[in-house]
Amino acid sequence: MWFRLAKDVTxxxxxxxxxxxxxxxxxxxxxxxxxxxxxxxxxxxxxxxLNETINRSMGGKCKMKQFLLKWEPEKSNKNNxxxxxxxxxxxxxxxxxxxx
Numbered sequence: 001m002w003f004r005l006a007k008d009v010t011x012x013x014x015x016x017x018x019x020x021x022x023x024x025x026x027x028x029x030x031x032x033x034x035x036x037x038x039x040x041x042x043x044x045x046x047x048x049x050l051n052e053t054i055n056r057s058m059g060g061k062c063k064m065k066q067f068l069l070k071w072e073p074e075k076s077n078k079n080n081x082x083x084x085x086x087x088x089x090x091x092x093x094x095x096x097x098x099x100x
């Protein structure tokens with residue numbers, strides 16, 4: 001969280017940000033970022049509604065669900081082995097291209 005605060009707010013290093021921001025203010029930023037993170041799904045929904053409205057105003061017949069982004073959870077790699085991650089990525093890539 002310190003890195004994000006340094007990037008978004010102080011535009012300095014993390015070390016400098018820790019000197020500038022009190023612990024109380026830091027915790028307020030943590031709460032803010034948690035609330036902001038929850039808004040992302042709502043924004044996706046709002047943009048899907050907007051796209052559906054625009055589409056229909058132009059004579060289209062698309063439904064809102066066709067405009068919703070499909071987020072897939074990240075696959076976790078228990079041992080964090082870089083080689084295993086690269087092999088998994090290559091496998092998924094090849095599968096998506098129909099090579100397997």
